[in-house]
Amino acid sequence: MEERHRMTVGWPRRRPLDVAFNDISLVLDKTPILSRVGGTCKPGEVLAIMGPSGSGKTSLLNAISGRVRPTSGTITIGGSPLNKRHKRQICYVLQDDIFYTNLTLRQTLVYTALLRLPDSMTYQEKMNLVDHILDILDLKHCQDTIIGKVMNRGLSGGEKKRTNIACELLTNPSIMLLDEPTSGLDSSTAHSLITTLKQFAEKEHKTVIVTLHQPSSQIFYMVDRLLLLCNGQNAYFGDTRKVVEHFSNLGLPIAPHYNPADFILEQVKGPLEVQERLIQGAKEDIRLNFNIPENFTLQTSPSIQSLYSKYLSLPTVHVTTGIDNNQFPWNNKCTACQQQCQHIQQKCPTDVSVTIDIDKKESPIYNKIVVGEEEDSGRSSWSEETRSEASGPSSPCEEYTDVQWPTSFFTQFKVLTQRNFCVARPIILSWLNGAQTLILAIIAGLLWYQAPRTEESLQDIQGWMFFSTHYWMLFKLFSALQSFPAEREVITKERASGSYRVSAYYLAKMVGELPLTFTLPTLYFFISYSMMGWDNIITGFMLLFMLLLNTLVAQSVGLLIGAVCYDLQVGITIAAIFTLFTQLFGGYLANRIPPWLAWAKYLSMVHYAFQNMNIIQFTYGKEISCSMEHSRFNSCVEVSNNEADSHPIPIEEILAERGETLPIWLNTVILIGFMIVVRLLTYIMLRFLHRPK
Structure with missing residues (x-):
């Protein structure tokens, strides 16, 4: 009893x-x-x-x-x-066992229960049901084992099949x-x-x-x-x-x-x-x-x-x-x-x-x-003593009402944010990515170690800024590019079962992965910029802000390409063309752009980030002194050789050397606006282009 x-x-x-x-x-x-x-x-x-x-x-x-x-x-x-x-x-257990492979069996069932069981049930009731399902299908002994994949073994084939069934049994x-x-x-x-x-x-x-x-x-x-x-x-x-x-x-x-x-x-x-x-x-x-x-x-x-x-x-x-x-x-x-x-x-x-x-x-x-x-x-x-607002009407007429979603938008957003964080953390913060970031940060720091603030080192300082913005654009764009293709089968399966809204999933993905997205670029910045020579706190954090904003924009483009292209090879080709284009017109590799191509630089997101980093570094950072011989800046030529080493190069001349510049606020607004538009387009693609049948 x-x-x-x-x-x-x-x-x-x-x-x-x-x-x-x-x-x-x-x-x-x-x-x-x-x-x-x-x-x-x-x-x-x-x-x-x-x-x-x-x-x-x-x-x-x-x-x-x-x-x-x-x-x-x-x-x-x-x-x-x-x-x-x-x-x-109706529950439909697919032939293929489609899960997030780095979650444990229990985590998989818990997130499924939180998403698909109605809000009228308490958290403890949902956890009791998870425990009961584990007992029914004899999965208690492996509940803390990851789902796993070919290169990272986890559950056996039979355990995966039963896990697949367990996820569907939760809704009775x-x-x-x-x-x-x-x-x-x-x-x-x-x-x-x-x-x-x-x-x-x-x-x-x-x-x-x-x-x-x-x-x-x-x-x-x-x-x-x-x-x-x-x-x-x-x-x-x-x-x-x-x-x-x-x-x-x-x-x-x-x-x-x-x-x-x-x-x-x-x-x-x-x-x-x-x-x-x-x-x-x-x-x-x-x-x-x-x-x-x-x-x-x-x-x-x-x-x-x-x-x-x-x-x-x-x-x-x-x-x-x-x-x-x-x-x-x-x-x-x-x-x-x-x-x-x-x-x-x-x-x-x-x-x-x-x-x-x-x-x-x-x-x-x-x-x-x-x-x-x-x-x-x-x-x-199952039904002798209980009922729920999702499927337990108190009168016959209520049985015919249709509740579109088992949980509210807020519940879906909260649960999916937690799940996306757990899924993305071992991928983004893997030991391989961490080692890569650490090694490159040290190499960059050694290459530009204690760069003097002189005209001779001006190009080196700008080279660090361009390399940093371009490297993290590539890193985050290609990481995000593989995000949706890797999750597509799971998301299609869950959308087909009516587990949650696309908007809740997409917003939760952006919020859940946000702190992880910032972790590695921040680590790189503090190591490399400190080795190059930290100017002051204000300059440092403003440069970090622009680096992270550029990273978010690049991630947005990667998400859009990944949402549109089912074929990963096609997506990689499109991403390569985009990154090379934005690199060429970024404002560092080529200063003398032909007039008939000058418009293209305004389509390069690196162009705006690199401009802003120049403005921040040379406006709020240490002054750049003129070269004592053969200076390329007019204000330095007019100064005698004895006074050149103490005469700073005007900020306007440094910025003008890289072409016409926009105000820092306008560059920032353009980057934020570009990011918002691209992310909205990504949502539209997810919502309507690849809707599950």
Whole structure:
């Protein structure tokens, strides 16, 4: 009893829901993928979708989840057409294990819980659910292990699969869709995983649909129902234990001691004549199993109705559901709330009338939405004592309201900021980046060590400023360029599941990585500038500000290129062209720019940062004395040789040597404005250009 109570505290309430798909056809780029596929799965059952590679298993799963819109056909969840509200009750476990590889298993689950569980739940309740999921899937022993990747080992393949499932179980979905969960696992691990799913479906009354490639015989018979696909069409749908008998009836007997899963897959991939026999046999099997005579009216559940229109070829048959309101109290409740819910698109459950005509190959017309006994019968133990504002209405009408996001913008921003900081810290502050920064800072400091403030050393001082701005532009631009491509799969997966807003993610990424972005340039500046000769505190911190601002602008450009270009190689090429362009017109390598190219310097962000660093250094820093011989500045030529070493070069002449300069405030405003515009463009690209399907 104590375990049951701990199991239910704080969990969002979900009603058991069945899944029915009827006449599903899908055409992508003029290529037919699925053709009139149908099937059902009820709460407490596990449905396996099998077929050879390219038969449409994943495409069908995508259609059921709502991620792909089928060309034709109907998909019903609990008797209602699939809609956004249902998508919140469906979890989709992808075939690939997509995570942030440097987070631990527990961190991954904690951040998922904080993002996807409603704000009405307390932090402690969410952590209790994380602990419970770790217990259910036997992941306690590895909860502090990083996810890992090829070059940095972490969780095993089976542990990653279970972690993938654990992230989806946190929201207590009514329907679980899993794309080849046993792929890449050994037979023992695969059997353990399917056993867990089977027990979860039965005990918690969940609807589980999986795609399997080549399961063992033990796993095969563990599944309740089987949907076998052949060239995107039904080759069998029904009880898994009857599939061998079905194939024998078609003249395809199985050899003794032969894995039935291997056998049926070999037949499906057999000659064209065998494939046609299987497709026609599937239709005949449905007709014989139901044995529907002419002009016969029967009672049936909504999940079965979707099969009639596909497989039965009978004269006009009238099928009705005989739902007793006294037997199902949910229907009585909805009778009272029907008038109150008129403004909601999804109506309350009632009877249905289906007409099937032999002369027409059209899908049946559903006059009213159906919700059968799955509405209230067999309620899962998750929902006995709890409810939440995300999925636990206090009245039947509330069940049909759609909460777009499980958490508020502030919650999403806070959690994502913490996660982005944890994800980015080992990457940005890696020992390799730290060593690189330290070595370059020391080399730069030694190269310009204690540079005297004289005309002979003027170019050296300017060289340090140009090198610093250009190096950190390159470093941050190319680091940011790889940021979105590295995270794209994770972000696409989480956006498709409706975990958070794009704006919350993007703002959290900028804020979470900000202190990390400043760390290495600041370390470099204090080492190299101190070795060159610190003028005063004001000059030093103003130069540091301009260096960091230039770094942020470069990072912004890198983020934009990374958000636009899916191909990293293309992004690197574009970034290289941009950095070389801004370097050439930065104002240090070339002073005599042809008049017809003079406009290009205003497109160089290094130009504005380098100008400002010159203004700050020579205005607020130590004065630069004239050369005693052959000075290139007019004011120094007019001074006698004896007085030259004590005569400072006017600031205006130093700045004029590098071309016409803008005021320091205008350069700063242009840099900040450029950064804001580029970051807004990046958000637009993330929001609209690469929206997940």
